[in-house]
Amino acid sequence: MSGCSPGARTSWTARTTTATRAAGPAKAGHYVRGGLAVALLIGASLAIDAQSVRDHTRPRADRSTIVSESQAGELTLTLTEVTVRPIQVWVRTAGVLDFSRSVVTAFVPGGDAAFVRAGQRVRAFSPESRSRMYQARVAAVAPRGAAGAEVRATLLGESSEASSRFVLEIVTERGDFLSVPNEAIIETGGKRIVYVLQPDGGYAPRDVGTGIQGELFTQVLDGLKAGEQVVTIGSFFIDAEHKLKGP
Numbered sequence: 001m002s003g004c005s006p007g008a009r010t011s012w013t014a015r016t017t018t019a020t021r022a023a024g025p026a027k028a029g030h031y032v033r034g035g036l037a038v039a040l041l042i043g044a045s046l047a048i049d050a051q052s053v054r055d056h057t058r059p060r061a062d063r064s065t066i067v068s069e070s071q072a073g074e075l076t077l078t079l080t081e082v083t084v085r086p087i088q089v090w091v092r093t094a095g096v097l098d099f100s101r102s103v104v105t106a107f108v109p110g111g112d113a114a115f116v117r118a119g120q121r122v123r124a125f126s127p128e129s130r131s132r133m134y135q136a137r138v139a140a141v142a143p144r145g146a147a148g149a150e151v152r153a154t155l156l157g158e159s160s161e162a163s164s165r166f167v168l169e170i171v172t173e174r175g176d177f178l179s180v181p182n183e184a185i186i187e188t189g190g191k192r193i194v195y196v197l198q199p200d201g202g203y204a205p206r207d208v209g210t211g212i213q214g215e216l217f218t219q220v221l222d223g224l225k226a227g228e229q230v231v232t233i234g235s236f237f238i239d240a241e242h243k244l245k246g247p
Helices: 025-057 069-075 235-245
Strands: 009-012 017-020 079-081 083-097 103-109 121-126 129-143 148-155 165-181 186-188 191-197 203-207 209-213 217-222 229-231
Touching: 083 148, 083 209, 083 217, 103 165, 121 148, 148 165, 165 209, 186 235, 191 235, 229 235
Parallel strands: none
Antiparallel strands: 009 017, 079 229, 083 103, 083 165, 103 148, 121 129, 121 165, 129 148, 165 217, 186 191, 191 203, 191 229, 209 217
């Protein structure tokens, strides 16, 4: 401060320190406004640079990713046709095994009960021994109004479990729908995408709208048409390759 004349003061701007002679409020304000302008310009420049980086690294949806034959062989890359097929949903419920050790009685709530029919396949197991699975069939369905239905399932063979408690997984048919295998769908950023085979032999991401999700297949509402080929086994590798290679 020894280099300043008597009565001098120091004004601070955004990036510099300037010694000035005594001045009125207007002149001091000039330096403050100049400092703010510099800071704003720097901030705007950084924002533009950051946006440029994001734009550069964001993969384009219309770009396809090529996979070599050797890579496809190592991954056992599998394509599946988009087509109309039955969608099965497994309805899960708990029940009690009767004294004959062959019939399980359970209750299915209203929404799912409407799809349960006699003759449908059932997987049954005791919670105490989940490693042992029993095959069964729905023997009877007794509606209980809007609440649901009572279901009786017959095991294909007598149970050897000590417990009388059983979990039933009933295979129900929800109808025929345009669908893709569950493995084809990748959830990312709140969206669902699949990789579609392109005329050039590459694979491009496609946003899809989905409906019923079954045990094996998911209904497609929009984004795909019948006959297109989507990646199932190997879809996550294709997705990683697509993102790594950038635009």
